[in-house]
Amino acid sequence: MLTLRKIAPDNFEECISLTVSEQQKAYIASNAYSLSEAYALTEHPLYVPMPYAIYHEETMIGFAFLIYQPIDENDPDDDESVYYLARMMIDKRYQGRGYGKAALAKIIEAVKRFPHGEANAIVLSCSPKNEPAYSLYKSFGFVEMGIEDEDGDSLLRLEI
Ligand SMILES: CC(C)(COP(=O)(O)OP(=O)(O)OC[C@H]1O[C@@H](n2cnc3c(N)ncnc32)[C@H](O)[C@@H]1OP(=O)(O)O)[C@@H](O)C(=O)NCCC(=O)NCCS
Numbered sequence: 001m002l003t004l005r006k007i008a009p010d011n012f013e014e015c016i017s018l019t020v021s022e023q024q025k026a027y028i029a030s031n032a033y034s035l036s037e038a039y040a041l042t043e044h045p046l047y048v049p050m051p052y053a054i055y056h057e058e059t060m061i062g063f064a065f066l067i068y069q070p071i072d073e074n075d076p077d078d079d080e081s082v083y084y085l086a087r088m089m090i091d092k093r094y095q096g097r098g099y100g101k102a103a104l105a106k107i108i109e110a111v112k113r114f115p116h117g118e119a120n121a122i123v124l125s126c127s128p129k130n131e132p133a134y135s136l137y138k139s140f141g142f143v144e145m146g147i148e149d150e151d152g153d154s155l156l157r158l159e160i
Contacts, residue, residue, distance in 0.1 A: 002102045004052040004064065004110055007035065014060050015053050018091040027130045034065045034087050046070055048116045050083075054090070054103045061099055062090040064107055068116040082157075083111045085124040088133075100136055108140065112160050121160055125153040 007015055016032045029037075038049035047067050054062035065087040072078040085107065090100050111122055124142070126134050134154075142156040149155060 001057065002061075002099065002106050003055045004103075004106055005055055007038075007051045007053060011053055011060065015051075015063055018060065018063055018089065020089055021092045024089075024092075024130075027127055027133065028087055028089050031063050031087075031089070034063070037086075038065060041067065046072055050116070052107075054099070054106075056094070056099060060091075061094040062088070062103055064088045064103065066107070066111065068119070070117055070119075080121070081117060081119040082121050082123045083119050083160075085122055100132075101139075104136060104140055108158070108160070119160065121157045123155060123157045125149045125151070125155050127151075127153045 005011070012035060015035065016030075018031055020028060035051060038051040041047050041049040047069055050066040050068060052064045052066075053060050054064060064085070067084045067086050068081075069084050070081040088100075088103065088107070090103065108122065111119070122142075123145075124137065126137060128134050137156050140158065142158045145155040145157050147155045
């Protein structure tokens with residue numbers, strides 16, 4: 001049974017210690033970087049950072065970082081609120097056991113409760129070269145938006 005838990009004083013160091021394989025490091029920032037980013041975003045006027053540790057029973061096995069991005073009324077090009085899945089990782093020791101799939105199901109379930117406000121979609125960016133992650137997202141119904149981000153990764157979205 002997987003659960004998503006908030007990052008707190010008693011688990012942030014363990015979260016930082018989680019890591020992916022050397023080859024996968026090209027596709028995801030370290031958890032230390034992501035937690036720093038989450039902290040900085042607490043000062044953003046609109047965005048809400050949502051970093052979570054992923055547990056299997058009482059063992060921390062991964063990390064997910066969402067950012068709630070409500071419509072910016074001052075930006076005429078911004079016409080919808082979304083939850084942006086900025087990071088998702090399963091520690092290298094625990095990969096290939098179905099935890100990534102179960103974690104993504106939990107993340108989608110949690111977002112559908114609209115914890116910080118309503119939204120139309122979950123959006124993320126992923127390199128098509130990152131085959132396991134890309135196929136995982138596609139298997140959950142994420143579709144290509146036909147847009148690339150500044151790193152050349154494809155933007156994918158799931159209507160919710
Ligand atoms: C992507 C990631 C989260 C998957 O976690 P995982 O626990 O290993 O995945 P699972 O065991 O649940 O497998 C889920 C699906 O991933 C895909 N998958 C997993 N390993 C794969 C591999 N080696 N090759 C191809 N597809 C693979 C499959 O579609 C699989 O579904 P299936 O079992 O029905 O075939 C994990 O590989 C990871 O942390 N990668 C590094 C971080 C990263 O790249 N995150 C995404 C950034 S966009």
